[in-house]
Amino acid sequence: MSIDITITIILVLVAAGIGYAIGNVLRKKLSNSLVTDAETLAAKMIEDAKRQTEVMAMEAAVQAKDAVYQAKEELEKQFEQETREKRRDLQALEKRLQQKEENLDKKTNLFDQRDADFLKREQALAVREQSLVTKEQTLGQKEEKLDALVGEQKAKLEQIAGMTSAEAKKFLMDSMEDEAKLDVAKLIKAMEEEARETADKKAKEILALAMQRYAGEYVAERSVSVVTLPSDEMKGRIIGREGRNIRALEAATGIDLIIDDTPEAVILSGFNPVRREVAKLSLQKLIADGRIHPGRIEEVVAKSQEEIEQAMKEAGEQAAFDLGVHGIHPEILKLIGRLKYRTSYSQNVYQHSLEVAFLCGIMAAELGINVKQAKRAGLLHDLGKAVDHEIEGSHAVIGADIAKKYGESPKIVHAIMAHHEDEKPATVLAVLVQAADALSGARPGARREMMETYVKRLDDLERIATSFDGVLTSFAIQAGREIRVMVSSEQVTDDRALVLAKDIAKKIETEMTYPGQIKVNVIRETRATEYAR
Structure with missing residues (x-):
């Protein structure tokens, strides 16, 4: 049994070997056939590629020749066009040169003619110059003779008159000056009398009526304020430890505090009345409260400043309300209220402005012009005094600039500018403001002086x-x-x-x-x- 199996296996192996050998032979024949076909196909493709390459090269050569030919034609056309243009330019240039040459020839001829004329004139002038020299010599001789004759006549006149020529001239000028002054004086007197007949009476009536109908109160202002203390012990608390309280108060208000031997009083000194009022109010509050230290001082001063600002605003609004003047800018009303703390020759400027406004209104009513406009101009005429210590220039000019800035009419601006002759008064309103300002300041008791x-x-x-x-x-x-x-x-x-x-x-x-x-x-x-x- 095992032998049969062995034989069978051997037979199978032999058959497999024979099949493998037959397969190898068949595979080699098939591969040789395929290689031959591939080589034939590759050779054919190479020949086709060569033929196509030759055709494309021939086509490219033809196209290149066409492009060169076209480019050559375009260059020839462009060259011909440029040549024609240059020829035209050269022809135009040649014409201009010919014209210039002709003009130069004409100018040369003209200059030659002028040179000839100039030579003729020089000759004529030389002849005239010689003639003038001769005449000048003759005139000089005649002038000497005339001077001699005048001297003789003058000497004879001085001998007859008994005075020199200078004395006679001075006498004549003095007499003429006296006569001219007399004539001018007579003319001025006649004109003033004529104007006085119609204007003097009416002006006196208007001014008298204005002064009778308005009499404002007088308030004296100084550059120092006095704050009353409950006791002298309070002075030490105001000064504070090592003077810190008084330094803080002075720094916050900008006002000097004078603490001396004056019993139960502290003096506040400063030229800015608004700051002085802030310092006075702050100190009064601190004394009433009892708590005095740098932090509290700054807080009270800030609050007092707000109160003073509000008070100035209310004062300006009250002035406008009392006068019946409306539509004034809020910033201008603040400045009017600020005048409450400003003085001029010890006269309160706020009260002075109200007086001027009332007087302007009274006189405007008598003259038949706009009363509200007159009151408005009178109220605003010293507006510049509210800030004249901060801005350089005349208070009239400053006030006019502020009024113009905040939309006041040109008539009001002119009246403010002209009330101290910074500008020539050109309207009746400006003259009214001048008169009312003089009335308010010149009345007895209105102002004080040292x-x-x-x-x-x-x-x-x-x-x-x-x-x-x-x-x-x-x-x-x-x-x-x-x-x-x-x-x-x-x-x-x-x-x-x-x-x-x-x-x-x-x-x-x-x-x-x-x-x-x-x-x-x-x-x-x-x-x-x-x-x-």
Whole structure:
């Protein structure tokens, strides 16, 4: 059994070997056939590729020749066009050159002709110059003869008149000057009398009526404020440890605190009345509260500043309400309220502004012009004094700029600008504001001055008046609002007195500074005395 299996296995193995060998032979034949076919196909593809390459190369050569030919034609056309254009430009240039050449020829001919004319003129001028030299010599001789004749005539005239030519000339000029002054004085006097007939009476009536209908209260203001203390012990608490409280208060308010031997009082010193009022109010609150230290001081000062700002705003609104003037910008109302703490010659500017507004309204009503506009201009005329210590310039100019900035009308702006002659008054409203301002400031008791300033002003008035020829003596009266000048009736005539009054007034305006106006009265008196025996 095992032998059969072994034989079978051997037979199978032999058959497998024979099959493997037959397979190898068949595979080799098949592969050789496939390689031969592939080589034949590759050779054919190579030949086809070569033929296509040759065709494409021939086509590319033809296209290249066409492109070169076209480019050559385009270059030839472009060259021909450029050649034609250059030929045209050259022809135009040639024409211009020909024209310029012709113009140069014409100018050359003209210059030649001018040179010839110039030579002729030079010759003519030389002849004239020679003639003028001759005439000048002749005139010089004649002038010498005339000078000699004039000298002889002048000497004869001086001998006949008994004075030199300079003395005669001075005498003539003096006489003409005196006559001219007299004529001018007469003319001025006649014109003033004519104007006074119609204007003086009415003006006096209006001013008198305005002064009678309004009399404002007078409030004296100074540059220091006094705060009353409950006891002298409070001074130490105000000063604080090592002076820290008083330093904090001065730094917060900008006001100097003076604590001296004055019993139960502290003095606040400063030129800014608003800051001084803030310091006064703050100190009063601190004394009433009892808590005095740097932190509390800053808090109270800030609160006091807000209260003062509110008070100024309310004061401005109250002034506008009292006058019946509406539509004023809130910032302007604040500045009007600020005037409550501003003084001029010790006159409260807030009260002064109200006075001027009322006076303007009264006079405007009498003259038949817009009353509300007049009151508005009077109220705002000193607006610049609220900030004149912060901004340089005249308070009238500052006030006009502020009014213009916040939308006031050109008439109001002009009235503010012109009330101190910073601008020439050009409207009735501007003149009214001037008059009302003078009335409010010049009325008795409205303003106060130091005794030294007052006496010096009176002395200056009398000195200026007595410096003129013909003045015997002078007296300053009415608190310096009027000066009476006594003149010699022999040296000063009635007509000359009018000129003298104007000259004195003009010199006072030039050399002095004063509030309101000063009246100059020149008095000429002639006395005749006789005795009956």
